[in-house]
Amino acid sequence: MYDMNDAELPRSSDLIPDGTFAKVTMVIRPGGIDGQGEVDRGLLKASRSGGDTKMIDAEFTVLAGPHAKRKFWQNFTVTGGKVDEHGVSIAWKISKGNFRAMIDSALGLDPQDMSEAAKAKRVLRGLADLSGITFAAKIKVEASTNAEYGDQNRLDRVVLPGEPEYARIMAGELVPPSPSTHRAPRPASAPSVAAPAWANTGAPRASVTAALAWAAPAAAPSAQPAPPPPQAPLANGPAWLNG
Numbered sequence: 001m002y003d004m005n006d007a008e009l010p011r012s013s014d015l016i017p018d019g020t021f022a023k024v025t026m027v028i029r030p031g032g033i034d035g036q037g038e039v040d041r042g043l044l045k046a047s048r049s050g051g052d053t054k055m056i057d058a059e060f061t062v063l064a065g066p067h068a069k070r071k072f073w074q075n076f077t078v079t080g081g082k083v084d085e086h087g088v089s090i091a092w093k094i095s096k097g098n099f100r101a102m103i104d105s106a107l108g109l110d111p112q113d114m115s116e117a118a119k120a121k122r123v124l125r126g127l128a129d130l131s132g133i134t135f136a137a138k139i140k141v142e143a144s145t146n147a148e149y150g151d152q153n154r155l156d157r158v159v160l161p162g163e164p165e166y167a168r169i170m171a172g173e174l175v176p177p178s179p180s181t182h183r184a185p186r187p188a189s190a191p192s193v194a195a196p197a198w199a200n201t202g203a204p205r206a207s208v209t210a211a212l213a214w215a216a217p218a219a220a221p222s223a224q225p226a227p228p229p230p231q232a233p234l235a236n237g238p239a240w241l242n243g
Contacts, residue, residue, distance in 0.1 A: 016070055016153050018141040019179035021169050022062045026102065028131040029057040035078065039126030044078055053080035053091070056127055060155065063134065064172035072139065072153035078127065099127070101158035105135035108161050108170075135159075136169035140180045156180055 016022075031045020033054055047053035055075040062070045076098065077091035084090055100122055104111050109118050124130065140156035159166050165175045 015141050015151060016062070016067050016072065016139050017177055017179075018139075019156070019177035020067065020139045021159065021165050021175040021177065022067060022137055022139060023064050023134065023169050023172060024060045024062055024137045024139075025132065025134045026130065027059050027061070028128065029059055031055070031057050035127060037126045039128045043126070043128050045075075047080070051080060054078050056095075060137070062139075065174050072155075074154050098155070098158060099130060101160060102130065102133050102135045105137075105158050105160055105166070106133050110162065111160050136166050138165075138178070138180075 028043060030042045032042055033044040033046060034041050035043045035054075043056060044054040045057050047055065055077050058074050058076060060072050060074070062068055076095040077089065078095065079089055079092060081089050081091045084093070101111070103109065103122050107121055109121065136159035138156040138159055140154055141151050142154045144151050159169055168175050
């Protein structure tokens with residue numbers, strides 16, 4: 001016999017509202033393709049559409065507020081795709097900018113701080129070092145361009161130190177949402193399709209082994225209960241990963 005009375009009810013499949021500010025943690029889900037260096041072995045995944053694009057598969061978890069424990073997913077291109085006049089992947093430059101912003105947000109670094117100490121904290125052994133990073137984020141709703149799929153939550157942008165919402169987000173406070181004004185409207189020809197039940201509740205794959213503990217800025221401690229102790233950082237990781 002199975003007594004289902006004490007089972008948790010399924011979470012709502014509704015999306016996190018567009019423009020929501022939240023403190024989130026990002027974990028990278030391995031895709032089986034080696035990146036550069038031993039640290040990123042098996043980290044990347046190939047694009048489903050083919051081509052030479054390689055990406056990291058990121059899972060974001062909201063840590064506080066009315067949407068706590070809700071998740072959303074996003075890919076970040078590492079190699080491939082269109083290139084600039086210097087032969088550098090344009091999508092990678094965008095991803096790299098996001099990753100730097102995550103570090104600044106997580107550690108409370110002034111984005112304009114180019115001191116040697118600050119620059120050292122932005123140097124990674126590999127992209128796997130980003131797994132487990134906690135930062136302030138603004139979340140958007142991205143309209144689907146495919147009638148077979150529903151709209152999805154995505155990272156709109158990283159909220160940086162110095163922005164008016166930053167300290168409150170990192171403290172776990174509720175910040176009024178600010179809906180994105182640049183959202184692309186749903187194509188007129190696309191019928192309204194309900195998101196599949198697994199869209200926001202799918203079981204994630206295994207997280208990167210030994211996810212790293214990223215320090216929150218001391219000036220804005222979280223008002224929420226402390227999460228379970230993280231696994232130990234990888235050996236010889238950057239000193240700033242230990243706070």
